């Protein structure tokens with residue numbers, strides 16, 4: 001029997017893609033469109049309320065087939081089934097990763113250690129619903145009887161980015177009079193600025209921490225409690241103004257949270273996949289529970305699409321495979337996400353954590369160092385703003401940067417012509433990246449506008465745009481709770497599929513821990529002049545001395 005290939009690069013399917021890349025080098029997407037009038041229709045997938053146009057890629061049917069064959073050979077079907085079934089997919093922490101269960105209907109059955117977790121999930125949703133109704137109606141009020149008007153969500157990383165994205169993205173769906181503020185950073189400016197605008201009598205605090213051990217969150221929570229008490233809130237009132245979402249009930253109780261005010265989290269949900277759990281309380285409190293449930297439904301629709309559709313018609317699979325194609329076969333080092341929607345301005349930040357924390361790994365599942373690139377750098381920002389900044393590098397720089405454009409077909413505003421103009425800008429960028437401008441075209445344009453021949457020749461090299469730059473366009477009719485849920489779930493599954501090809505555990509994050517550990521060793525040296533001994537190296541020691549002398553009274 002032949003040995004199992006040790007790494008993905010040794011698989012024949014990988015080698016076939018190396019050949020495909022060689023064959024496609026020198027061809028252009030312009031030619032693909034000229035040769036195949038049906039290309040735009042064929043490279044279009046609908047699913048869960050989203051549409052992906054992936055026609056502007058260095059892609060042929062043969063390459064698409066070869067990519068799906070690679071996914072198949074890497075065991076995508078089996079890994080997908082294991083994910084949904086609650087098998088141990090986070091191998092270094094010996095846990096399942098069941099964010100998909102958080103959005104399943106109440107009649108489903110998903111077992112962890114023999115217990116059907118769907119029951120717990122829906123009991124928690126019902127508790128959230130009760131809280132939201134009580135806060136909105138004023139039944140649950142502040143210590144002086146005034147209705148809550150503000151929620152301060154204190155959390156960082158996965159306990160912050162997802163909820164913040166959704167709250168801001170769904171502003172047209174806000175219900176009730178509760179406004180949510182997010183405090184994440186240990187930079188005191190974050191909490192000081194937030195609290196300075198608030199009234200303790202009408203402010204509810206949510207401490208969001210899966211572990212209840214995260215330094216930034218705990219220190220900010222202490223400041224919030226001190227501020228609350230210094231501004232009139234009695235110790236006894238802390239119970240009605242502070243809620244927590246955590247797996248660590250003992251620590252939350254020790255902090256002073258009333259056990260009745262603690263909402264559960266589970267260790268089978270990764271932080272960056274947790275907005276669908278009670279970590280989503282800022283969303284539910286700002287948008288109302290119906291909209292929160294609609295968000296879950298949208299994500300569930302994407303889960304079903306991902307679970308059931310064949311690879312070449314599967315949105316997350318196709319997007320993941322295109323990413324692998326550019327990352328591993330064309331040398332792309334980064335990937336840009338550019339939403340043409342002001343409401344989605346926080347999407348790139350959320351996806352950065354999702355993708356880079358998940359696939360920023362260098363050993364395979366069995367602990368071998370990999371001999372191929374893994375997760376690319378994910379970055380981005382809203383269009384059209386980026387067009388006047390970094391798009392230049394995408395158009396004419398030396399690097400290959402695949403782009404995901406995201407745009408709703410309809411807007412929520414009625415500002416005349418703006419949405420059409422925005423859409424035109426998005427399409428123009430995708431077309432300019434794909435088609436570019438040849439040197440001859442650049443020259444002719446200048447000659448037509450009266451520039452003399454010699455100047456036109458000289459400038460043509462500068463004005464030539466290479467084109468053949470890949471992009472996807474993801475669309476939805478309107479950005480609403482369902483389509484946003486589907487969009488976020490799409491990127492979660494895209495991240496997972498990439499990890500399957502790269503043979504990574506995408507659910508742990510050991511690298512993050514080292515910085516935390518060293519930070520805890522440095523802090524006492526900054527605070528205590530008496531603390532002698534090196535922090536480890538002369539450069540760190542030198543800056544510790546500088547900080548101390550700058551902060552001496």
Ligand SMILES: O=P(O)(O)OC[C@H]1O[C@H](O)[C@H](O)[C@@H](O)[C@@H]1O
Pocket residue numbers: 156157158159208209210211212213214217271272357509512
């Ligand atoms: O929710 P917490 O336990 O406070 O963790 C907050 C964050 O901490 C770390 O930075 C992890 O890398 C993140 O994945 C996590 O979301």
